[in-house]
Amino acid sequence: MQAVPKEIYEAATLDGASSLRQLWGITLPMIRPTVVFTVIVTTIGSMQIIAEPLLFGAQVSNGAAVTGGTDRQFQTLALYLYEKGFRSFEFGYASAAAWVMFLLVVVVVGVNYLVVRRMRGGLDA
Known part of the structure; x- marks a missing residue:
């Protein structure tokens, strides 16, 4: 500002x-580009959270899988992708989770773009 x-x-x-x-x-209107950039980067970053659930609830003992808590209460999409791809070696599920993550980011960015474009059109009128 x-x-x-x-x-x-x-x-x-x-x-x-x-x-x-x-x-x-x-x-x-003057800080709109900064707000748009921040929302997009924050959305992408929030989809990729993996370290925090590991800090809060991972219990790896005797070769057990990283699940994000005893009841998976801390599991994120990125942690699910990691678990399926690198612990269970279920590459199909990991690939599908990666595509879902990508599509979610694209949808959120698209909605953000439409909202910003509508706001810009409303302010110019």
Whole structure:
């Protein structure tokens, strides 16, 4: 938000814009590219979480599989992919899980793109 020039806020204040109108009319449109990038990168990163479930609930003893907790309560899609591909050697299931992860990321990015495009169209009108 520091990238938004202060002169724009000063001009909006002189024109009588309230702080809420400045937020919706100046701040959000100016930082939209950063927000879009952050949402996309966060979505991709959240799909790939594997270390945290291992820290919280993995119990590997006597060659047991990494499952993400005793009842799989911490298991993520990436951990499932790891378990199927590298512990059970079920490469078909691991490949399918990788494709599902990819398609979920594509769908979320597509929805994000449509929302941003609709917001941009609504603000220009």
